[in-house]
Amino acid sequence: MSLNEKNASELEFQHVHDVYENIASHFSETRQKPWPNVVKFLNKSKPGSIVLDVGCGNAKYFTNTSDIFQLGCDRSTQLAQICKNRNHQVFNCDCLQLPIRSNCVDLCISIAVLHHLATSDRRLKALKEINRVLAVGGQALVYVWAKEQCRNQNLSTYLKQSKINKPKAVSTPEVTKEFCVESIDINLPIHTNRSNFVHNDLLVPWKLNQKKEQENESKTHLRYYHVFEESELKLLCEQIDNCKVIDYYYDQGNWCVIFEKITI
Amino acid sequence: MKLLTHNLLSSKSLKGVKVGYPLRIVAKDVKISECEFNKEFVKKIIPKLDWKVFVNAAVEIGQTSDLSDELIEDYEDDDDYLKKVHHLLMEVEIINGELICPETDRVFPISAGIPNLLLNENEVS
Numbered sequence: 001m002s003l004n005e006k007n008a009s010e011l012e013f014q015h016v017h018d019v020y021e022n023i024a025s026h027f028s029e030t031r032q033k034p035w036p037n038v039v040k041f042l043n044k045s046k047p048g049s050i051v052l053d054v055g056c057g058n059a060k061y062f063t064n065t066s067d068i069f070q071l072g073c074d075r076s077t078q079l080a081q082i083c084k085n086r087n088h089q090v091f092n093c094d095c096l097q098l099p100i101r102s103n104c105v106d107l108c109i110s111i112a113v114l115h116h117l118a119t120s121d122r123r124l125k126a127l128k129e130i131n132r133v134l135a136v137g138g139q140a141l142v143y144v145w146a147k148e149q150c151r152n153q154n155l156s157t158y159l160k161q162s163k164i165n166k167p168k169a170v171s172t173p174e175v176t177k178e179f180c181v182e183s184i185d186i187n188l189p190i191h192t193n194r195s196n197f198v199h200n201d202l203l204v205p206w207k208l209n210q211k212k213e214q215e216n217e218s219k220t221h222l223r224y225y226h227v228f229e230e231s232e233l234k235l236l237c238e239q240i241d242n243c244k245v246i247d248y249y250y251d252q253g254n255w256c257v258i259f260e261k262i263t264i
Numbered sequence: 265m266k267l268l269t270h271n272l273l274s275s276k277s278l279k280g281v282k283v284g285y286p287l288r289i290v291a292k293d294v295k296i297s298e299c300e301f302n303k304e305f306v307k308k309i310i311p312k313l314d315w316k317v318f319v320n321a322a323v324e325i326g327q328t329s330d331l332s333d334e335l336i337e338d339y340e341d342d343d344d345y346l347k348k349v350h351h352l353l354m355e356v357e358i359i360n361g362e363l364i365c366p367e368t369d370r371v372f373p374i375s376a377g378i379p380n381l382l383l384n385e386n387e388v389s
Contacts, residue, residue, distance in 0.1 A: 006385075009385055046308075047302075047304040047305055048304070048305055048307070048309045048312070049308075050309075066299070066305055067302060067305055069268055069309060071269060071272065075382070077380070080378050081376065081378065084376060084377050084378050089265070089266055089268075089269050090378055091269070091273070091378060091379040091380070092378060092380040092381060092382050093381045093382055093383075094382060096388075097383055097388060099273050099274055099275060099277065099381035100272050100273065101272060101274040101285055101314075104312065
């Protein structure tokens with residue numbers, strides 16, 4: 001998919017930012033359990049480390065330690081409010097413009113954020129911003145959703161949660177429904193939840209649990225995703241001059257990179 | 265927003281802004297909430313601060329302290345000094361107010377303790 005900056009930003013506004021504002025509390029209820037490999041990365045911190053979470057959501061990676069300084073940012077004001085209510089330091093910004101001075105962050109994580117950016121240029125820009133704010137020797141861990149949800153015969157957690165996929169192999173939906181994003185005049189496929197990805201750019205439905213009697217039908221929001229091919233995230237990082245890829249791996253349906261800033 | 269957070273924030277992504285640091289603070293509502301003094305943390309965080317910006321920010325929001333513009337040399341062994349730094353850095357919180365870009369005067373509101381540094385598309389460089 002190829003979009004100009006204006007249309008990419010419009011798509012993200014309608015099908016990412018606006019959706020998170022609407023689903024924030026339900027989203028937060030479903031996002032409580034930290035992923036072990038992210039926690040392992042965060043355990044690299046030392047006393048006095050400055051740790052930044054870009055797209056921190058409901059602050060699930062914040063801990064109560066006083067050894068380090070944890071700072072989160074999110075595009076969603078509702079999610080930031082949830083973090084603040086949990087007594088964490090948080091601010092609102094877009095990951096394309098981090099309002100942080102350069103070279104001061106020791107560890108940075110950005111989990112399940114970059115796949116919401118609608119062009120390759122924007123995904124690269126977000127990675128460059130993370131690298132800019134890192135101190136030299138500082139490291140970042142980035143997770144994005146993989147197109148490949150079944151690897152080495154193992155289904156990802158995402159697919160395992162499907163009633164249909166248990167225990168047989170993954171089926172591909174026969175007919176792809178499309179949704180027209182009218183403001184930018186583009187059709188995007190609607191993903192069938194808990195199935196393998198067929199497309200790289202798509203809309204994933206989020207069904208809101210409506211309380212009884214509030215509304216008769218449950219409301220579905222469509223979130224935009226770009227799912228990543230095997231080397232895609234690594235290749236983006238390699239385009240950044242002053243950073244070095246330390247590790248690149250597949251974890252439960254995500255491509256994950258750890259990179260380090262090597263010079264100012 | 266704690267003063268440690270303020271010490272890291274910048275408005276450099278605004279169109280036409282060169283440094284965007286430090287952001288001026290207008291504090292309308294300041295809250296003090298006690299938190300655990302972690303000596304090791306304070307010792308290690310001090311060299312990462314822009315010290316002058318920190319001291320000036322404390323004055324700007326009306327927190328009296330006898331910390332001077334220059335960091336003392338032997339702060340690592342001075343518990344009273346480290347506790348003062350801890351208090352200003354970690355316990356003073358701006359609940360409502362504004363952050364202001366030093367070069368363009370663009371105002372970023374702070375409400376319920378959360379600074380909003382989102383930019384409009386036409387403001388981005």
